[in-house]
Amino acid sequence: MKETGHLHTLSIRNLTVRKGGAAILEGVDADIRCGEVTALVGPNGAGKTTLLQAILGQVPYTGEIRFCRAREHGEGEPRIGYVPQHLPLDRDAPVTVLDFFALTSQRRPVFLGSSRKSREAAQESLSRAGMGHLLRRPLGRLSGGELQRVLFALALRDDPDILLLDEPVSGVDVAGEELFCDFLSQVHRSSRFSLLLVSHDLSVVTRHADQVICLNRRIVCRGATTEVLTPENLAAMYGSGAHLFRHSHADGHGHIHEPGD
Amino acid sequence: MDGILSGVFALMGHLLPFPFAEPAFMKRALLGLLLVAPAAAAIGVPLVQHRMAFFSDAIGHSAFTGVALGLILGISPSWTVVVFGAVVAVAIVLVRGRTGLSPDTVTGVFFSAVVALGIAIISRERGLTRNLQAFLYGDPLAVTDAELAWMAALLLLVSAWLALFYNRILLLGIHEGFARTKGVPVRAVEISFALVVALVVTAAIRAVGILLVTALLVIPAASARNVARAAAPALWISVGVALLSGVSGIVASWYLDTATGATVVLAAACCFAFTALYRAARPEG
Numbered sequence: 001m002k003e004t005g006h007l008h009t010l011s012i013r014n015l016t017v018r019k020g021g022a023a024i025l026e027g028v029d030a031d032i033r034c035g036e037v038t039a040l041v042g043p044n045g046a047g048k049t050t051l052l053q054a055i056l057g058q059v060p061y062t063g064e065i066r067f068c069r070a071r072e073h074g075e076g077e078p079r080i081g082y083v084p085q086h087l088p089l090d091r092d093a094p095v096t097v098l099d100f101f102a103l104t105s106q107r108r109p110v111f112l113g114s115s116r117k118s119r120e121a122a123q124e125s126l127s128r129a130g131m132g133h134l135l136r137r138p139l140g141r142l143s144g145g146e147l148q149r150v151l152f153a154l155a156l157r158d159d160p161d162i163l164l165l166d167e168p169v170s171g172v173d174v175a176g177e178e179l180f181c182d183f184l185s186q187v188h189r190s191s192r193f194s195l196l197l198v199s200h201d202l203s204v205v206t207r208h209a210d211q212v213i214c215l216n217r218r219i220v221c222r223g224a225t226t227e228v229l230t231p232e233n234l235a236a237m238y239g240s241g242a243h244l245f246r247h248s249h250a251d252g253h254g255h256i257h258e259p260g261d
Numbered sequence: 262m263d264g265i266l267s268g269v270f271a272l273m274g275h276l277l278p279f280p281f282a283e284p285a286f287m288k289r290a291l292l293g294l295l296l297v298a299p300a301a302a303a304i305g306v307p308l309v310q311h312r313m314a315f316f317s318d319a320i321g322h323s324a325f326t327g328v329a330l331g332l333i334l335g336i337s338p339s340w341t342v343v344v345f346g347a348v349v350a351v352a353i354v355l356v357r358g359r360t361g362l363s364p365d366t367v368t369g370v371f372f373s374a375v376v377a378l379g380i381a382i383i384s385r386e387r388g389l390t391r392n393l394q395a396f397l398y399g400d401p402l403a404v405t406d407a408e409l410a411w412m413a414a415l416l417l418l419v420s421a422w423l424a425l426f427y428n429r430i431l432l433l434g435i436h437e438g439f440a441r442t443k444g445v446p447v448r449a450v451e452i453s454f455a456l457v458v459a460l461v462v463t464a465a466i467r468a469v470g471i472l473l474v475t476a477l478l479v480i481p482a483a484s485a486r487n488v489a490r491a492a493a494p495a496l497w498i499s500v501g502v503a504l505l506s507g508v509s510g511i512v513a514s515w516y517l518d519t520a521t522g523a524t525v526v527l528a529a530a531c532c533f534a535f536t537a538l539y540r541a542a543r544p545e546g
Contacts, residue, residue: 053438056438056441056442058438058441058442080442082438082439082442084436084438084439087435087436087439088436090310092486093310093434093435093486094485094486094489094490094491094492094494094495095431095435095491095492096490096491096492098491099431099491099492099493100435102428103428103431103432103435103492104428104432104443106428107428109423109424109425109427109428110427110428110431110492110493111423111427111492111493111495111496111497112493113493136491138490138491139435
């Protein structure tokens with residue numbers, strides 16, 4: 001599908017995360033390959049966000065998370081870009097988009113102003129995401145879709161090896177979702193990061209992911225998108241009443257409808 | 262040290278040829294406020310962002326116990342207040358990170374426990390009450406030269422801390438998980454912030470007292486939030502409000518014959534009211 005070989009891989013082996021004695025993730029194996037979009041799907045409480053946290057090193061785990069890097073792709077620890085699901089925005093916070101970029105890139109304290117380097121980097125990656133006009137806007141005044149793109153632009157600025165997106169289209173309307181997904185695939189084609197996407201929205205998954213990992217505390221199934229999203233697997237994950245429901249959209253928008261929906 | 266101070270006072274005499282600035286105690290009070298108020302206002306910006314006003318109040322009230330401990334141990338209360346405040350601050354942060362309780366709840370527990378301990382000690386040792394007055398209401402007019410030196414050192418320390426940690430504490434206030442991915446050492450930043458707040462609060466108690474100390478951190482930063490939309494103006498407006506209310510409060514207290522600390526806080530509250538009106542009148546809110 002993609003010409004770029006697998007330059008690097010994030011390999012996860014026998015990953016287990018426990019909180020208060022209960023296993024939230026158990027024996028998870030997965031490979032997230034460079035140049036591919038891997039979607040992580042599963043019901044609420046399946047441990048999707050916990051898996052991201054484990055990759056980010058924010059929760060203790062047993063098992064192995066290893067980053068195998070091809071020699072031509074640099075050395076050292078992988079750079080992980082992370083776009084959180086919710087940014088609990090304080091609408092009145094005196095922090096602009098530029099401040100947000102500067103906070104994460106410059107040593108100079110932001111009350112002494114942004115450095116020229118961080119300003120230029122911010123302008124460049126925002127423009128790439130079509131959000132260049134938001135540079136001086138306070139973070140609290142962004143719409144859900146704008147914020148999503150700003151966070152994404154920030155993640156891309158640092159040229160990540162792995163990009164983790166937690167529910168990138170939650171809180172965005174359908175038009176915004178389309179825009180975001182198109183932009184995502186366009187950027188992804190021209191870069192070589194591995195993309196791990198957590199999503200409830202199977203329409204996004206079926207249209208954009210190369211590989212799907214179905215998670216419900218353990219791996220239910222994984223593989224190529226078309227092979228994995230079968231009625232049997234969806235039932236195993238969400239319960240027997242679940243099915244991929246195709247709305248009457250011409251593009252075949254699919255959503256999971258859980259029993260009791 | 263004495264030489265520097267007398268030089269500063271002579272300079273103030275030239276710059277402020279007004280009756281209120283003539284007495285040495287007024288020069289001291291003014292200098293003390295010019296040192297401690299901007300430090301409190303600057304540290305107040307991240308404090309307000311992290312919704313920690315109650316935390317600073319708890320540290321302020323720990324001074325009760327700090328004074329009581331100093332008096333029964335025979336150590337100068339000026340020291341025990343600082344040390345005890347710092348211990349309480351770090352304890353709150355450590356416990357806060359290890360329970361599922363809300364930060365406010367944890368702070369509330371410490372607040373009550375610490376004040377209760379102070380009252381218990383004071384009630385046993387009659388005669389301590391008189392010593393507490395100065396801490397309860399504060400009195401910038403009674404600030405000593407040694408305290409001025411400490412306030413100057415503190416202003417430097419706060420500036421250094423802000424230069425090193427301001428970006429990180431701000432990022433932490435936006436999203437903790439995100440800040441972690443950007444390499445912010447969350448616990449270390451939180452603990453150092455709590456310590457700086459404790460040092461500033463215990464110093465500011467000399468100026469405005471236990472009851473009003475939180476005002477010196479919170480009101481300027483809250484006023485700045487009414488006006489500022491970006492991070493740099495937020496800090497400078499906060500510092501500006503602190504300087505303006507410090508000077509105007511001290512001058513007003515001279516002419517109105519009111520308690521200096523309280524008048525300074527009232528002046529800051531006026532600044533807050535003006536900025537709130539400005540904000541309400543601003544077209545796109």
